[in-house]
Structures are given as structure tokens and as C-alpha cells.
Amino acid sequence: MADDNNTPAGGHGVEICLDEVSKRYPGQKLSAVESVTMTIPAGETVVLVGPSGSGKTTTMRMINRLIEPTSGKITIGGQDVLGLDPDKLRREIGYSIQQAGLFPHLTVGENVGVVPGLVGWDKKRIRERVDEMLDLVNLDPGEFRDRYPRQLSGGQQQRVGVARALAANPPVLLMDEPFGAVDPITRGVLQDELMRLQAELGKTIVFVTHDFDEAVKLGDRIAVLGERSKILQYDTPEAILANPADDTVAGFVGAGAALKQLTLRRVREIEVGQVPTATIDESPAVLKERLGTRRGAIGLVLDKRNRPLRWATAREAGAVSRLDRAGRPVEDSVALASTLQDALEAILTDDDGVAVVTGSRGEYVGVVDIDTVMNTIKALREEHAEDEPTEDQS
Known part of the structure; x- marks a missing residue:
């Protein structure tokens, strides 16, 4: 499974199969996990969702043998994991937990380089990989490589x-x-980051959550688990929202299933708008001219890497000597991989009712406004109505 030559193909996702996997702890009358059978397709994100105590974390940890299965078979890319050295297995599977689990006495760079060091990479290769990975998760290597975890925010640590x-x-x-x-706003940003990374990297991701909305947003497939990890429904988010398997699954879906369809639509699927822009090193007069005289017109100040920094009107641009002082900061943005639910939340919290859309490296792509989202909701409701059975059909 390991990437021995650091080629992109080496890290592409592989299929995971669980066959009648169970876990029983000594002294316990019932199994914590009972006979789980499921196939996780290569390159997909599969989310295990269920209430606390349902066994979802235990099920996931058996994949890398942090918890040893009592019975059953688990294969990764066709290899039986029970026949592999557990330490070697864990070095070949990425593992991310709540609150990051960073080593506090190591710098950010040393934390990122731990596993490559364990598998024998040389120092030069590790250093290059650390910088590549920090850039991939939108942390400037020069700024963050030598910091310690305590010097980072919760979102940066994650x-x-x-x-x-x-x-x-x-x-x-x-x-x-x-x-x-992490707080809800940071959580949404991190979810967007994960979707962007997955679009680039194509890993096989097994993601545990108790939040059904997060499962719908992130998952190619969702496994809704009951007691002892019994699979109540394993399907695409669209299928589960449209046809919950039973009342328990319907309880997870909750009210407003039609509105949850916004979580299935990505910003990249709609036509984004544009506003006038100017880079930070341009004169305020340039942005003022581009905005013109239309009442309520607003533009964006971009940094040298084309990332949005500030909103400004023509009047605000004309009142300063430098654009980095004009208007107000861009507080929130959404990525092309973000959901329309994320876009709606960003729009509702913005003073002008507009959300900035950014690309894979945070660069400005366009904007989305409330009218665009409302038109999409209207279209989704019409689709939902068409899909509902009539009295003659039921």
C-alpha cells in the first residue's frame, strides 16, 4: 500500500472490504460491533454516522488495527490487514482525530514529517514534503513550519x-x-478544505461523525449505524435523503429534507457572478473608477496572489490613500467545492448579502448572491414535487 517512489499514483485510493467483522471485549455480554459487512470503494469518502455508543469509531479503528477485531476479515487493496505487521500498517494509513493530536514538543514541520521519517525518507525529501503539505492545506510554510502547536488556532492545528x-x-x-x-465557522472552512483536497488527491476516506449534515456534505456514501454498528442504511446522500430505510434513519435525516438538498449542490454547479476588483498595489482611484456611479455597487480588493481581502464601495475607495485600508475585511468566503448551504449561510451573515467564491488556493473566482441561491431552492422544490408520488400512483 505504501508510496515507495512518491509518485501521485502511489497514494491513490484503494478499496476497503469488511466481511463479518466483530469486536467483543472481555467480560462484556454483547459485542461492541457485531458482524459488519461493507465495501468502501476506492477513492470515495464514506461517512459512518450514528449516535454515541453505536460502535462507529470502534469499526473505523479496526481498519488500521488500533483496535484488533475479534472475528471477521478486513482487506485493503486486496491485502488482509490481519496478516500485516500492525505498526507498518498504521504508517501506511493516514489518521486524523479530533483536536489534531499533535505532539506539543515538536514544531509544526516536525509533526508533519513524523511518518515520512519513520518509513525511512531522507531529510531533504522530508523537508520538501513538509512544505508541500503545509501549502496544500493553505498554511504558508515559511510562517508556520517552525511554530509549535500551542502557537496555532484550533483550525490551524486541525x-x-x-x-x-x-x-x-x-x-x-x-x-x-x-x-x-472547532467553532461552526471554522468547521465549515475545514470541511471545504477536505473536499478540495479529496478532489485533488482521490484518497479512500473513512470519516466518523455524529452530525448527519456533515455526513451529507462530505460523503460520497453514508453508512447510518445503529447499536453495535448494525448498518441501517448504506447509500448515497441523495438516496438516503429521498428514501430513508426506516424510522431511525428518518430521525437522522430530520425535518427539511428538501432544504438539505442544498447540501448536495456545490457552488461549482451554479453560475457565479462578478464584481469589480483591484489588487492591493493599485491606486484606490482605479477601484473607484471600475465601480462607477451605480448606487450600492461594491467591489473587492485582492492581494498579490489574487485572494480577496476587503469589500469596498466607490466612496470608501475614494476616502483612503491605500486600498488595504478601504472598506471592510472579507469575513467569510466559500470555495467552488462548498455546498449551496454553506453559500447561503455566508450570504446571510454578510452585510451586503454576497458571498465571495474562491478557488483551490484561495484565489478570487466570483461571487454568489441570495437571488441565485433562492432560484436554486425554487428549482429543487419543483424537482422534489415532481418526484413525489400522486394519489393515483401511491
Whole structure:
């Protein structure tokens, strides 16, 4: 499974199969996990969702043998994991947990380089990989490489945790509620980052959460688990939202299933708008001219890497000598991989009712406004109505 030559193909996702996998702890009358059978397709994100105590984390940890199965078979890329050395197995599987789990006495760079060092990479290769991984998770290597975890925000620590999990280019990434300990805004940003990374890297990701909305947003497939990891439904988010298998699954879906369809639509699927822009090193007069005289017109100030920094009107641009002082900061943005639900939340919290859309490296792509999202909701409701059976059909 390991990437021995650091080629991209070496880290592409592989299929994971669980066959009648169970875990029974000594002295316990019932199994913690009972006869789980499922196939996780190569290169997909599969989310295990269920209430606390359902066994979802135990099931995931048996994949890399942090917990040893009592019975059953687990294969990764066709290899029986029970026949592999457990330490070697874990070095070939990325693992990201809540609150990042970083080593506090190591710098960010040393944390990211831990697994490549364990598998024998030389110092030059590790150093290059550390910088590559930090850049991948949108942390400037020059700024963050030599910091310690305590000097980072919760969201930054979680990014480092993901970078460390991906550093040796593993085909499989296990994620145990990795974003559960951060605030809602940061959590949304980290979810967007994960979707962007997955679009680039194509890993096989097993993601544990108790949050069904997070499962719908991130998962190619969702496994809704009941007691002892009994699989109540294993399907695409669209199928589960449209046809919950039973009342328990319907309880997870909750009210507003039609509105949850916004979580299945990505910003990249709609036509984004544009506003006038100017880079930070241009004159305020340039942005003022581009905005013109239209009442309520607003533009964006971009940095030298084309990333959005500030919103400004013509009046605000004309009142300063430098554009880095104009208007107000861009507080929130959404990526092309973000959901329309994310876009709606960003729009509703913005003073002008507009959300900035950014690309894979945070560069400006366009904007989306409330009218665009409302038109999409209307279209989804019409689709939903067409799919509902009539009295004659039921």
C-alpha cells in the first residue's frame, strides 16, 4: 500500500472490504460491533454516522488495527490487514482525530514529517514534503513550519493534523470526528478544505461523525449505524435523503429534507457572478473608477496572489490613500467545492448579502448572491414535487 517512489499514483485510493467483522471485549455480554459487512470503494469518502455508543469509531479503528477485531476479515487493496505487521500498517494509513493530536514538543514541520521519517525518507525529501503539505492545506510554510502547536488556532492545528496524516501519501485516510472541537465557522472552512483536497488527491476516506449534515456534505456514501454498528442504511446522500430505510434513519435525516438538498449542490454547479476588483498595489482611484456611479455597487480588493481581502464601495475607495485600508475585511468566503448551504449561510451573515467564491488556493473566482441561491431552492422544490408520488400512483 505504501508510496515507495512518491509518485501521485502511489497514494491513490484503494478499496476497503469488511466481511463479518466483530469486536467483543472481555467480560462484556454483547459485542461492541457485531458482524459488519461493507465495501468502501476506492477513492470515495464514506461517512459512518450514528449516535454515541453505536460502535462507529470502534469499526473505523479496526481498519488500521488500533483496535484488533475479534472475528471477521478486513482487506485493503486486496491485502488482509490481519496478516500485516500492525505498526507498518498504521504508517501506511493516514489518521486524523479530533483536536489534531499533535505532539506539543515538536514544531509544526516536525509533526508533519513524523511518518515520512519513520518509513525511512531522507531529510531533504522530508523537508520538501513538509512544505508541500503545509501549502496544500493553505498554511504558508515559511510562517508556520517552525511554530509549535500551542502557537496555532484550533483550525490551524486541525489543518496540520490533516497535513501530517497525508504526508507519506497514504492511499487510505481515517478521520475520527476531526472537526468536532472547532467553532461552526471554522468547521465549515475545514470541511471545504477536505473536499478540495479529496478532489485533488482521490484518497479512500473513512470519516466518523455524529452530525448527519456533515455526513451529507462530505460523503460520497453514508453508512447510518445503529447499536453495535448494525448498518441501517448504506447509500448515497441523495438516496438516503429521498428514501430513508426506516424510522431511525428518518430521525437522522430530520425535518427539511428538501432544504438539505442544498447540501448536495456545490457552488461549482451554479453560475457565479462578478464584481469589480483591484489588487492591493493599485491606486484606490482605479477601484473607484471600475465601480462607477451605480448606487450600492461594491467591489473587492485582492492581494498579490489574487485572494480577496476587503469589500469596498466607490466612496470608501475614494476616502483612503491605500486600498488595504478601504472598506471592510472579507469575513467569510466559500470555495467552488462548498455546498449551496454553506453559500447561503455566508450570504446571510454578510452585510451586503454576497458571498465571495474562491478557488483551490484561495484565489478570487466570483461571487454568489441570495437571488441565485433562492432560484436554486425554487428549482429543487419543483424537482422534489415532481418526484413525489400522486394519489393515483401511491
